[in-house]
Amino acid sequence: MGNSASVTTDLSNTATANHIKDAISDNCVVIFSKTTCSYCNMAKKLFQDMNVNYTAIELDRYENGSQFQDVLHQMTGSRTVPRIFINGTFVGGATDTQRLHREGKLLPLVHQCLIQRGGGSRQPCSLP
Template identity: 50%
Template sequence: MAKLKAVDCSWTVLVLLLFTVLKPVHLADQPSAAVSSRMGNYPSSPSGSSNRASASFVQEVVSHNCIVIFSKTTCPYCRLAKNVFNEIGTPYKVIELDQHEEGKQLQDTLGEMTGARTVPRVFVNGTCIGGGSEAKELHQRGKLLPLIQQCAPCCEGSGMDDSSGAQPASYNL
């Protein structure tokens, strides 16, 4: 009987660990000062103020736009994410990291904030939903539109410029 309890306990710990790892990241829960100076094997900028500035930029853009896609112009998964929102006719804000002056630092910061450094990083209503494949899957399962419909009023119509030099496909919801 003691063996059964140990197995049940291990299973519970595993489930809790998986839930913690897989839960969506909401930037309101991430203090900008908590961004560390390193992420995995990718060294970030040596300046802590640069990390804070990048984190503040990401939080500002995400909090003022219902849908934000941090992208690279040559990435097929980034095109996939943009196509999902184009298909449903939902405008979005795009930041092209390969055309942004601080693109590498922003990508490092996104990795630290969301747990993944890959692009795209798609945010809906302040929450990172993942990348292009996850956006497509949520749409196919009928779960993306309800997330978009919950967008806070503060996110509507801000019209912020992406400062990357590139024109975003569209702006805010």
């Protein structure tokens, strides 16, 4: 009798997970972010400074942003933002991404994605 809320939550989480997976598969670089997060801004600036297009999904602008974070937690092991994906693979947060850049590993990951997609990334996706 009390299962209807759980079923609704499961369906909603499935839809959210599908949105997240679509964004990750449709874009070379996806940053799940919040507009007020300094680490998120640091990560976005890193990609801007490298002249790399990315899709930022600002979770604080979505009514179900917390649900996005719950699903990202299940996928990555943490709810913190930013959660950064390159070429479909979770690479970490802002400091992880900066470390990859310092080690010379970040741009090759982006270039690999661009090559696989035929030289360009798709336009940013829009989520509900």
